[in-house]
Amino acid sequence: MSRKPAWLLLPGLVFILLGFAIPSVAMLLAPPGVSTGDVFVRFGEMLTDPYSLAIIGRTLGLGLITTVTCLVLGFPIAYLLARSTSRFAGMWLALAIFPLLLSNVVRTFGWIVLLGSQGAIGQLITGLGLAPEAPQLLYTELAVVLGMTQLFLPLAIISCYSAVAQVDPGLDDAARGLGASRTRTLWTIVLPLSAPGLVVATTLVFAGAATAYTTPYLLGGSSQRMLATELYNYSNVTVDWASASATALIMTLLVFLVSGLSSLLSRGKSVQS
Amino acid sequence: MSLTKPTNARPVLGTLAVLGYIIMIVPILFVVSTAFSAGRTVSFPPKGFTLDWFGAALGNNSFMSALGSSMQLALIATALALAIGVPATIAMHRGKIPGKSIVQGLFLSPLVVPELVVGLALYQQIMVVLGLGNSVALLIGHTAILLPYAVRVTGASLALADPAIEEAARGLGASPLRAFFTVTLPLLRPGIFSAALLSFVTSFNNVPLSLLLQDRQFRTLPVTMLDYIQQNYDPTIAAMSTLLLAATVVVAIIAERTVGFAKIFGGINK
Structure with a gap:
């Protein structure tokens, strides 16, 4: 009765193919004025030349640090909110999700106000006499990690929250009743059972951090080049299509790699426990 | 507390x-x-109180024209993504389609590839190779990244709707079209509303696509603001940001009152 005709899919499929899939493949195989295969030659060069390797390393490193930070801060928020009986818990959850609706540019600009040479944190340090001059905070790794943590923490909270909410609180009580400490209950019961949520959080946060442009551009400056800022420079500034496409390939593979590894890791873990 | x-x-x-x-x-x-600081540069603590920077932000032509462009783009891309995505979702959930999981994967594929990469592909292939304008490329790109949201969020509410209700309407003599418009569509309304809201906000705030597909004639607000921050150090940008924050709070309240925050964002990571 309710057999819907497949032609309803047609506009969508045509759109995805013409507007996304074909241009993406063409970007790798045939950038303008670049002969086929050159993108892969450039890809190979980038994986061996120290300049590009440093940028790949920084993207991977800062991306992983951000991911771990978001998990360490996001899981406790998700856990406390999921287990809270307070009538304000919903409000706190909304406050954690709200930043996702707000422009990344606006959120990142806040760190310039805080970390800039005349910013609040520098003024606080000199005001308290901790240092004669405000330390350089902006355009450092720290600034980039803080900025990316702010942007992607809500994603970690949502993913962990839906996972923790599915863990029956009765299991916590059972473990506690059998004599486990609260810390042990958290590590041996709640955390392993929320592993799927942690994997989703890792994938989303790392994918965001490894491809973020706004943060390294505004908070990292020229000293903290990452793959995203390089891709933009190759594409829109120096117009080096082979390098731009190769950078895009590296960036995509990096995201796939970390997402694949994190789900493998969690599968190994859940077998153990 | x-x-x-x-x-x-x-x-x-x-x-x-x-x-x-x-x-x-x-x-x-x-x-x-x-x-609200009366100081000429971005500094702390704020020096005095003024509303002048709001005047400066609202009187800034490049901000205002970019705001118009961003609104236009977000509205059209959202409408397009829903017009393409909702029928496809219905076909995927209710129809018998060969290779259903492949089709579903294709519709979600723009979510897997970094947006910056999608932007590069469209810039190279649509603007440089085909020579189309950046507003066309932006519309294609924004619609492509919104499609997964449209398919997922409406799909989630379609999965909750019982197909038996629609069959009952048909059994009682309603035509397929009438059953769709009087039964299925109202059931889908919260899903479509969530998808529209999420799509609009996602498009409006998007940086990566708008960055790579920028052009002097059609510029979006986030990219204009990024440029402004890089070249100026006065609180105009803070005032513009505060206005956006106020608008976002209004959107959030509408979202919470109508379908609920958690429901809208539940669709992101399933």
Whole structure:
């Protein structure tokens, strides 16, 4: 009765193919004025030349640090909110999700106000006499990690929250009743059972951090080049299509790699426990 | 103050949670305080109080024309993504389609590839190779990244709707079209509304696509603001940001009152 005709899919499929899939493949195989295969030659060069390797390393490193930070801060928020009986818990959850609706540019600009040479944190340090001059905070790794943590923490909270909410609180009580400490209950019961949520959080946060442009551009400056800022420079500034496409390939593979590894890791873990 | 009780009970978790909220919220508060500062540069503590920067932001032609462009783009891309995505979702959930999981995967594929990469592909292939304008490329790109949201969020509400209701309408003599418009569509309304809201906000705030597909004639607000921050150090940008924050709060309240926050964002990571 309710057999819907497949032609309803047609506009969508045509759109995805013409507007996304074909241009993406063409970007790798045939950038303008670049002969086929050159993108892969450039890809190979980038994986061996120290300049590009440093940028790949920084993207991977800062991306992983951000991911771990978001998990360490996001899981406790998700856990406390999921287990809270307070009538304000919903409000706190909304406050954690709200930043996702707000422009990344606006959120990142806040760190310039805080970390800039005349910013609040520098003024606080000199005001308290901790240092004669405000330390350089902006355009450092720290600034980039803080900025990316702010942007992607809500994603970690949502993913962990839906996972923790599915863990029956009765299991916590059972473990506690059998004599486990609260810390042990958290590590041996709640955390392993929320592993799927942690994997989703890792994938989303790392994918965001490894491809973020706004943060390294505004908070990292020229000293903290990452793959995203390089891709933009190759594409829109120096117009080096082979390098731009190769950078895009590296960036995509990096995201796939970390997402694949994190789900493998969690599968190994859940077998153990 | 729900966190006070668990904080007392669980010092480590509570401290980490408070730190998390500080990192998410405090920078936004500093943006707001800067917007009202009478100082000429972005500095702390704020010097005096003024509303002048709001005047400067609203009187800034490049901000205002970019705001118009961003609204237009977000509205059209959202409408297009829904017009393409909703029928496809219905076909995927209710129809018998060969290779259903492949089709579903294709519709979600723009979510897997970094947006910056999608932007590069469209810039190269649509603007440079085909020579089309950046507004066309932007519309294609934004619609492509919104499609997964449209398919997922409406799909989630379609999965909850019982197909038997629609069959009952048909059994009672309604034509397929009438059954769709009087039964299925109303059931889908919350899903479509959530998808529209999420799509609009996603498109409006998008940086990566708009960055790579920029052109002097059609510029979006986030890219204009990025450029402004790089070239100026006055609180105009803080005032513009505060206005966006106020608008976002309004959107959030509408979302919470109509379908609920958690439901809208539940669709993101399933």
